[in-house]
Amino acid sequence: MPAFNRDATVHGAFARRTFAAPFAIAIAEAGATHSYDALERRSNRLARYLEARGIRRGERVALLTQRSADTVVAMLAILKVGAAFVPLDPAYPPARLAGMLHDAAPALVIGRAALAPDIAEAAVDRFVEQASALAAADAFPAEALPERAEAGDPAYVMYTSGSTGRPKGVVVPHRAIVRLVSEQNYARFAPDEVILHLAPLAFDASTFEIWGALLNGARLAVVPGAQPSLDDIVGAVAAHGVTTAWFTAGLFHLLVDQRLEGLRPLRQILTGGDVVSPTHVRRARQALPGCRFVNGYGPTENTTFSTCHPIETDEDRPLPIGRPIAHSTAHVLDEELRPVAAGETGQLCVGGEGLAIGYLNAPELTAGKFRFVPSVGERLYLTGDVARCRPDGVYEFLGRMDQQVKIDGKRIEIEEIETALRNEPDVADVAVVACGDTAAGNKRLLAFMKPAPQASHEGLVRTMGERLRRVLPAYMVPSGFHVVDALPLTANGKIDRAQLAALTVTAPPVAASLAPVAAPGTGIEATVARIWGEVLGLSHVPRDVSFFELGGTSLRLMSLHARLGGLGWSPLTLVELFDHPTVASLAARLEAGSASDARLDVEAAARAGSRQAALRRLRDTRLGRAS
Structure with missing residues (x-):
């Protein structure tokens, strides 16, 4: 060195x-x-x-x-x-x-x-x-x-x-x-x-x-x-x-x-x-x-x-x-x-x-x-x-003085997300909190929004994720949005983020609660939903809500990709998961791939059978037994 x-x-x-070892x-x-x-x-x-x-x-x-x-x-x-x-x-x-x-x-x-x-x-x-x-x-x-x-x-x-x-x-x-x-x-x-x-x-x-x-x-x-x-x-x-x-x-x-x-x-x-x-x-x-x-x-x-x-x-x-x-x-x-x-x-x-x-x-x-x-x-x-x-000169990290968090190793200033939300005309006030356990891989961001008087509550929840993705990187977009009449305050008048974080322990992802209630079907769709639930930490996964709206991150997507790859289905690239972000669309892609693989297997078997028949005819001809 x-x-x-x-x-x-x-x-x-x-x-x-380069001078020391050019080649x-x-x-x-x-x-x-x-x-x-x-x-x-x-x-x-x-x-x-x-x-x-x-x-x-x-x-x-x-x-x-x-x-x-x-x-x-x-x-x-x-x-x-x-x-x-x-x-x-x-x-x-x-x-x-x-x-x-x-x-x-x-x-x-x-x-x-x-x-x-x-x-x-x-x-x-x-x-x-x-x-x-x-x-x-x-x-x-x-x-x-x-x-x-x-x-x-x-x-x-x-x-x-x-x-x-x-x-x-x-x-x-x-x-x-x-x-x-x-x-x-x-x-x-x-x-x-x-x-x-x-x-x-x-x-x-x-x-x-x-x-x-x-x-x-x-x-x-x-x-x-x-x-x-x-x-x-x-x-x-x-x-x-x-x-x-x-x-x-x-x-x-x-x-x-x-x-x-x-x-x-x-x-x-x-x-x-x-x-x-x-x-x-x-x-x-x-x-x-x-x-x-x-x-x-x-x-x-x-x-x-x-x-x-x-x-x-x-x-x-x-x-x-x-x-x-x-x-x-x-x-x-x-x-x-x-x-x-x-x-x-x-x-x-x-x-x-x-x-x-x-x-x-x-x-x-x-x-x-x-x-x-x-x-x-x-x-x-x-x-x-x-x-x-410590007395031995080793430093220990104990947390943050402000609202900065890390998710999947990326530094996120909560204030930047809140500023982007306040720039939306339908949002009167907002607080974003990080909840979950980092070591367990389930830390996520949730936004609590006080709507403007004219705003549709359901419309806010349904569209806000997509709106934010136009101005923020995907890793900074909250995985859930809650509408509240007012944000709780501490005794000194600041937003009580601890109280909001406590609400998230029992509250389901808002995107899921407002989504169509269709449950996953059977077969591949049910299997995909089960794996999604394991990766996202959810007991119920709707079939037509985006992986990212349910709390998915790029790291969780990598985990999902690895688990799917071990089930023997037609191979998927990680990028294809971005193209099929719901249980329904991903299951359809996997079913189409499986059908294609089965067809190719049949065709290959047929070709193999034809080759075997041809070899038998050639062998029989050489032995003088041609029909």
């Missing part, structure tokens, strides 16, 4: 790895491999193309694409001209993507128009197809440009959920990325590691995956597809001989429950993003005795990881988040930002070389969350997390 050089740029560190494999994807030298030369050409397009130091270039070697080439090229890349998730609603583009004001958007046609059309004056840009870059020299950036310059802007009602862009410098994967103590980085690339580009786990591999001479193994299934994940682990992987807590739990054998090649598993179940860790440690497990903690504002805890013993209590990783600091402070004694609770504040520059176009928000703290003598990010430091 190279020593940490706080003056290094990301692309400079990559160039040094080592840097990226493996879909049967193809790419050497370090090939990535260096292609990114040099693309960087020259970008300069010819007028891209200069300090500007931003948006990436509207997916995991691939071509995307990594684009990232390197953008950094080499001194610009910063802005990864955007094509799965986001067009309105949300448009807002991010407006805020980031990129000089250029590199992407695939097919992934987000509305955005490509809206940004037509500065949109270039990824394949076209790479093809045009072939005409440029492959020699490296002179250094255009410094270690403290922005390397990327990554958007997170915002308490102000709109996403906020976290500006991360080169130094913070290099610090994450250089001379580190929380994981092993070496040329013989193969690191899984599974995270979406707009999720900061991708920073660990991409640069953990490429700044250490290791290999990056790309999981194909925008919506990989559990089988896709373990298939990539097996095909590429993956040794290191990062999984959100929810995905880790799901893999342990349903695909534990597929994790056997791994030597390191890092997990986090939410509370990790000790039970699942214990099962994984027993099944994978040669694997090292790490519980990681860290906000995007401190570049993926701030503290990490190597899990070396079986524990029944909640797992701690560990100690600060190398080149990082952590402090538990009181309301006056003074250190508390060991064992006392306070706000966890983190710092060191991984600290972000701040929020894009939000100086007041930056000043409030990134503070120089005289009591400890350094600039810190105030996480809003409640924690304590």
Whole structure:
């Protein structure tokens, strides 16, 4: 592992790895491999193309694409001209993507128009197809440009959920990325590691995956597809001989429950993003005795990881988040930002070389969350997390000071959802609560709405999910909507969220209660409904209500896909489940597939019978017994 050089740029560190082993494999994807030298030369050409397009130091270039070697080439090229890349998730609603583009004001958007046609059309004056840009870059020299950036310059802007009602862009410098994967103590980085690339580009786990591999001479193994299934994940682990992987807590739990054998090649598993179940860790440690497990903690504002805890013993209590990783600091402070004694609770504040520059176009928000703290003598990010430091120096996470939650490893500001709901003319007031158990995989969001006088109560419930999906990512849309005459208040006049959360214990999903009451039929439909109920934690599942309206998330969809795959029906891709979101439509698809399979079996048997008859006739002819 190279020593940490706080003056290094990301692309400079990559160039040094290329010089040390130019023909080592840097990226493996879909049967193809790419050497370090090939990535260096292609990114040099693309960087020259970008300069010819007028891209200069300090500007931003948006990436509207997916995991691939071509995307990594684009990232390197953008950094080499001194610009910063802005990864955007094509799965986001067009309105949300448009807002991010407006805020980031990129000089250029590199992407695939097919992934987000509305955005490509809206940004037509500065949109270039990824394949076209790479093809045009072939005409440029492959020699490296002179250094255009410094270690403290922005390397990327990554958007997170915002308490102000709109996403906020976290500006991360080169130094913070290099610090994450250089001379580190929380994981092993070496040329013989193969690191899984599974995270979406707009999720900061991708920073660990991409640069953990490429700044250490290791290999990056790309999981194909925008919506990989559990089988896709373990298939990539097996095909590429993956040794290191990062999984959100929810995905880790799901893999342990349903695909534990597929994790056997791994030597390191890092997990986090939410509370990790000790039970699942214990099962994984027993099944994978040669694997090292790490519980990681860290906000995007401190570049993926701030503290990490190597899990070396079986524990029944909640797992701690560990100690600060190398080149990082952590402090538990009181309301006056003074250190508390060991064992006392306070706000966890983190710092060191991984600290972000701040929020894009939000100086007041930056000043409030990134503070120089005289009591400890350094600039810190105030996480809003409640924690304590044990006498042995290990930190424990205890919860949040505000309404931020994590679901399936994704950070969600409740205020952003509530703002979107209040923007609806039929909603007078609203409160959103998170309920359920994270470790059990059933945490969900529910919205309680006070309707405007003219609003139809049933119409609100029936249509609100679809309305929100136009402005919010799917993971931020509540799975149930309740109409109330008034929101309960505490003694000091604030919304009593605890009382609302208690109501959800016995209340069924509202979408289900207002949906047509037709129950699932028999046969395949009944089996599908039973499996849905197990995945969603529901005793009754209507046949024509969307999986997502009943509380489904992308992670629960992966669980559903894995369970269906074990029943011997015609294989389904994960994407097909999005196309058949109700019990009725999915059962019809499975029945059609089964009928098609049966027909093919009959035809194959007939063909086989014809071949056997022909062989018998040929044999009889040779023996002189032809009729």
